[in-house]
Amino acid sequence: MKIPPFKEHNPPDNLGYWTNKKTGEKYGGQYISPLLIPNLKKVETGFKKAMKNEKFLADLEEQLVNHIGIVTPILRSKELEEIAGGEKKIGKIFLKRTDLHHDSSHKPVSAFSSVFFAKHILKAKKIITETGASMNARAVASACAKLNLSCEVHIGALDAEKVSLNKDITELYGADIKVCHDSTKSLLPAMAAALRSWQSDPTAMYVVGSVCGPHPYPLMVRTFASIIGRIAKKQMRDLIGKSPSTVFAVCGGGSNLSAISYPFYNEKNVDIFGIESAGKGIASGAHAATITSKAPIGILLGARSNVLMDADGQVDPSETEASGLDFSGTGPEICYMASTGRIKFRATTDKEAQETFLMMCKKTGILPAIEACYVIHAALKEIKKRKNPKENHLIHLCGSGESNVARMLKYKKDNE
Amino acid sequence: MKIPPFKEHNPPDNLGYWTNKKTGEKYGGQYISPLLIPNLKKVETGFKKAMKNEKFLADLEEQLVNHIGIVTPILRSKELEEIAGGEKKIGKIFLKRTDLHHDSSHKPVSAFSSVFFAKHILKAKKIITETGASMNARAVASACAKLNLSCEVHIGALDAEKVSLNKDITELYGADIKVCHDSTKSLLPAMAAALRSWQSDPTAMYVVGSVCGPHPYPLMVRTFASIIGRIAKKQMRDLIGKSPSTVFAVCGGGSNLSAISYPFYNEKNVDIFGIESAGKGIASGAHAATITSKAPIGILLGARSNVLMDADGQVDPSETEASGLDFSGTGPEICYMASTGRIKFRATTDKEAQETFLMMCKKTGILPAIEACYVIHAALKEIKKRKNPKENHLIHLCGSGESNVARMLKYKKDNE
Amino acid sequence: MNKTFQRIFAKAKSENKSCFVGFVTGMDPDYESSKQILIELSKYCSVLEIGVSFNTSTSDSSIIMSANDRAIKSGAKTEKIFQLIKDVKREITSDTAFVTMGYLNQIHVYGIDRYIEDCKKSGVDGCIVVDSNNEAPEDDQIFKGLTKNDMAFIKLIAPTNDSNYIKQSLKKCSSWVYIVSYAGVTGSKDVNLNNVKKLSKMIRKQSKIPIGVGFGIKSLDDVKKVSKLADLVVCGSSIVEKIKEGSQNGLSNKNLAQFVGEYVKQIAKGIE
Amino acid sequence: MNKTFQRIFAKAKSENKSCFVGFVTGMDPDYESSKQILIELSKYCSVLEIGVSFNTSTSDSSIIMSANDRAIKSGAKTEKIFQLIKDVKREITSDTAFVTMGYLNQIHVYGIDRYIEDCKKSGVDGCIVVDSNNEAPEDDQIFKGLTKNDMAFIKLIAPTNDSNYIKQSLKKCSSWVYIVSYAGVTGSKDVNLNNVKKLSKMIRKQSKIPIGVGFGIKSLDDVKKVSKLADLVVCGSSIVEKIKEGSQNGLSNKNLAQFVGEYVKQIAKGIE
Ligand SMILES: Cc1ncc(COP(=O)(O)O)c(C=O)c1O
Numbered sequence A, B: 001m002k003i004p005p006f007k008e009h010n011p012p013d014n015l016g017y018w019t020n021k022k023t024g025e026k027y028g029g030q031y032i033s034p035l036l037i038p039n040l041k042k043v044e045t046g047f048k049k050a051m052k053n054e055k056f057l058a059d060l061e062e063q064l065v066n067h068i069g070i071v072t073p074i075l076r077s078k079e080l081e082e083i084a085g086g087e088k089k090i091g092k093i094f095l096k097r098t099d100l101h102h103d104s105s106h107k108p109v110s111a112f113s114s115v116f117f118a119k120h121i122l123k124a125k126k127i128i129t130e131t132g133a134s135m136n137a138r139a140v141a142s143a144c145a146k147l148n149l150s151c152e153v154h155i156g157a158l159d160a161e162k163v164s165l166n167k168d169i170t171e172l173y174g175a176d177i178k179v180c181h182d183s184t185k186s187l188l189p190a191m192a193a194a195l196r197s198w199q200s201d202p203t204a205m206y207v208v209g210s211v212c213g214p215h216p217y218p219l220m221v222r223t224f225a226s227i228i229g230r231i232a233k234k235q236m237r238d239l240i241g242k243s244p245s246t247v248f249a250v251c252g253g254g255s256n257l258s259a260i261s262y263p264f265y266n267e268k269n270v271d272i273f274g275i276e277s278a279g280k281g282i283a284s285g286a287h288a289a290t291i292t293s294k295a296p297i298g299i300l301l302g303a304r305s306n307v308l309m310d311a312d313g314q315v316d317p318s319e320t321e322a323s324g325l326d327f328s329g330t331g332p333e334i335c336y337m338a339s340t341g342r343i344k345f346r347a348t349t350d351k352e353a354q355e356t357f358l359m360m361c362k363k364t365g366i367l368p369a370i371e372a373c374y375v376i377h378a379a380l381k382e383i384k385k386r387k388n389p390k391e392n393h394l395i396h397l398c399g400s401g402e403s404n405v406a407r408m409l410k411y412k413k414d415n416e
Numbered sequence C, D: 001m002n003k004t005f006q007r008i009f010a011k012a013k014s015e016n017k018s019c020f021v022g023f024v025t026g027m028d029p030d031y032e033s034s035k036q037i038l039i040e041l042s043k044y045c046s047v048l049e050i051g052v053s054f055n056t057s058t059s060d061s062s063i064i065m066s067a068n069d070r071a072i073k074s075g076a077k078t079e080k081i082f083q084l085i086k087d088v089k090r091e092i093t094s095d096t097a098f099v100t101m102g103y104l105n106q107i108h109v110y111g112i113d114r115y116i117e118d119c120k121k122s123g124v125d126g127c128i129v130v131d132s133n134n135e136a137p138e139d140d141q142i143f144k145g146l147t148k149n150d151m152a153f154i155k156l157i158a159p160t161n162d163s164n165y166i167k168q169s170l171k172k173c174s175s176w177v178y179i180v181s182y183a184g185v186t187g188s189k190d191v192n193l194n195n196v197k198k199l200s201k202m203i204r205k206q207s208k209i210p211i212g213v214g215f216g217i218k219s220l221d222d223v224k225k226v227s228k229l230a231d232l233v234v235c236g237s238s239i240v241e242k243i244k245e246g247s248q249n250g251l252s253n254k255n256l257a258q259f260v261g262e263y264v265k266q267i268a269k270g271i272e
């Protein structure tokens, strides 16, 4: 398959801001200690160079295709169509199967690309990253193993104590896991710890797990990840002769959402939906729905974006069953796209996602990542509401659920 | 990708025998209680019909491509070439990445095909299968969930007690798991229990986990599974303009070996290697190396083939770290191919496989199924010995190691 | 037809009765007890069917599988089963027929010709080989060997078998044919008389061969009913269960034999 | 230049000494103790740098992060830090400069203009905003607000920053500039004098602004050495560690203040 090349059609300005022209609100930027400014400039310059380096891009694509297995199928799911009311009522439903990637989620695409970039463009010898549920750590550690770079992973002490398949795999891949005892002992302080570590070691490169962090990370990650959407768009053309009517993706930091929807930003006829975790319900306050809960703008991990925080600016911990969505912010470009209304947002509760997980297993024979169940639930609801037999719906099935099995089997048995 | 159609070039006779012309020895057949004969005849007739049914074959292929994700990449592994002595000394090494399949191994290909066949050709409403490590059960249960058939899985009591990711996933897919307390409480009595259950329910269909069992199972499973090899062969042509010099695959029952090597049977220039588990060493007696240990011919689970057994014909339990290879027999066609010398056999000890597992994680960023580590070790050894820079080697990386993580991490820590 | 069966059938005919067939796994729970059980059972059974254990049998119920496990644990081997039969025959005077029941792998490993020879030597009258396919070369070899040595090849026929299969099977049956009363495993369901009637009819169209019926016969009443339809009434799982029960209660040797014998005596009364 | 700093630098110059800057996280471990600590430290410090806690700061060491945690737990909020400064200033007579140190998010949420106003009201003399990018609009706004209100905007400069970055930073620095002695986090390594020399040289080429040095200064000897090179010597992590040590040993309020003061007194003697 010939993969369409990347085209920039939502560039930030030179300082890494996306500005909402109506409100004047800025998203993104580079708010970081002066100690990290040179590191970021190196990444920025390197990234610009990389995107013009044909050989780099070709080599990277070759590895993504043959190692990450990025040309995953798009599966038409008659089972889900049935559940939503039948093709004759609601049209067709397609699943982009990035659960079939190496290391079982969309994450390895940007993780591998970033590490490949670090090795070949920046000539770095070491990668620093952070992790919550270890999906990102696993992907980064895998890339480091293959590309022979050392890998340092920061993880909150609470997350480190949890039994975690992905964490164990990260260890097998040879990563050096640093446990962070700061603050909430979870993802956010681990991210801060990773950034601090990078501050001490400018020859290393920091890799972020989503479209977050200071400029140029949000730009770089979505650019790398968008190969998923470029392929999906082409596949939809091959399948139905045109782009889908809707694109649905879950949104934690926003990488899988931008990964699949970015290439459709300019297509007005394609409705794009980002789905957040409403946790125990938005009203309960225990959720990870930054956008849906209308969280204010803050400056988190180096960028302006919507942030769950209290009146004094202390960041509130998010709460959700999906550890991959357990994040108090959202990537700046996504926040910008939400502010313009180009991406519409919905939120699914943990309970709804858990029920969707069981449904997916039993009715479709697919073991989805729990993260993906938030989007599937919301998509089915939206599709039922749209009730348009002429439509084609594309849902990003962004991961496989091996690491959710123990908790979900317990949930199943507790609720039988 | 246009997948080359199946061509029969090693047919058994009408009774399901492959006969070694030199020795007169027969492999295969249909040794089963008269109660099962009608069930088998139905499968036999159905299978013949199916292979001529263009629509069935096209629909099946469509599902295999889009649901199982069968067009997995072939990855050239420079890391393994380096380890074997460098491209300039040993040529090129390619990995067929069936670890990227839905449900993470080669098994779902024949499992899904068999269940699809049961539904559309036999109009069965229920599937019966057996399992050891639950890799097969997981794949069959997934197919049953998607195709809306009920699924009954027989598992030995000892296997059922083991913590097993695949067993839990099988349950999530909605399978009815029947624990079997007979005999060694492991895979073999579970297979017998599955066959007996089928005896009681002729409207169900039995699905076997490998190229074993009474005729037509060995024929049917390798025919379905060979799509892997058909694709791989075409991919190798696209990559290097010809077939590889060698094909390496691990051999438990033999399904992944026939899956990849079948389409090369007629190509004399392609050396085919099957790799067994030597467990603690062939001499120790604690192994699963039916062919390498020169096990005699027996009649196991309905077919003549080489069988690990004592002087009185009681089947000996196999012993190996790889639960997917923990089987006292080998499929009849494979035994036949071993007897003619067309497939050469090697065996790898558990210890060697475990070290290979750690090496793969650390050096290639791939988490292989422990089963696949037996073949990788033996392949590297053989490739080093051949020392031919003009050769292209194809190794079947037949599964992903999520379910091996806990044991392997323990092994790693114990051996550090 | 095998001589012993000839005599047994002739006697049964003269009494206007059918024959009772008792099944046990050889050497369950051990050699000596099994010997005593067979001796005791010979008082009530015209035919003794003796299972040769295979640890990976594909058609036995869990009841028989456990018996196999017990027997193998106590050292059951093919040659020991022959020894057992010889020992039993030495101690009984009744005109009882002996049939072995087993799977092909055991025979194949033992050597088909050697197996038949040893059957002959130990006074076996017929063999059941559950998984011997009519069309398999081994099946032909067994058939020829048994026939040459005046022993019966006893084939199983199931309700799901078609007339073609029945025809093939009957060709190789010389003394009697064994009807399986339902599609399932031994001991799992109740005997199915409708199936028996249907199958008997099909067989009768082709042959006059005596018909045995098994699977699910476990009470006096079952025996009575089947006795009306069949020439031989086979009772297996329920006897094996009794052996297990008795031996779990600490019985062995003659005590166990008596306990099991009591049960067989009761149900064998149903023979009419 | 801010008036307080003007006086402090003049005095220091007259004594041919540099100035000692003591850092604590405001409200660590609690409001009252923190107040007493600041009062006590004012005896030995020309400048008091007070951290405004942010629970997700990207540049603080674990030592400071823990202090932040303790402060937040005891109710630290931006407005309370202003209150604290006011309370402290009310009780001291020394001519000490007060600097806040924090992250942009706190200020952004508080409101930049409101923050500057409240700084002014509570007698703050300057602000460090660790993650305020020179090129960001917020940075301009802060710079303008502080300048207008005669407060210092104190920028950090790291050994890895290039001359262009230094130039940009110096443009916004009115009272002094803060040199980070090594690329790392506070308290993690020893002060790097080579870096300091190099950076000072680069700065001196462009400006006569007083230079402060921090990161890794924790002993009398460190203070002595840095004192020779810099106009201000900043000591943070080691003071914060003393607060932790004292409060873990059960000290609070004046007792804790005295314990910490004792330490600061000792190392501040290194000022030359
Ligand atoms: C499977 C899966 N989906 C989604 C996410 C959410 O991340 P993002 O919104 O950045 O794509 C994660 C994060 O780990 C994940 O593992």
Ligand SMILES: Cc1ncc(COP(=O)(O)O)c(C=O)c1O
Residues within 6 Å of the ligand: B105, B106, B107, B133, B135, B136, B209, B210, B211, B250, B251, B252, B253, B254, B255, B256, B257, B323, B324, B325, B369, B371, B372, B398, B399, B400
């Ligand atoms: C990953 C994997 N490889 C290999 C095997 C061996 O099976 P076979 O030899 O039948 O392909 C198994 C069996 O479960 C397996 O799971």
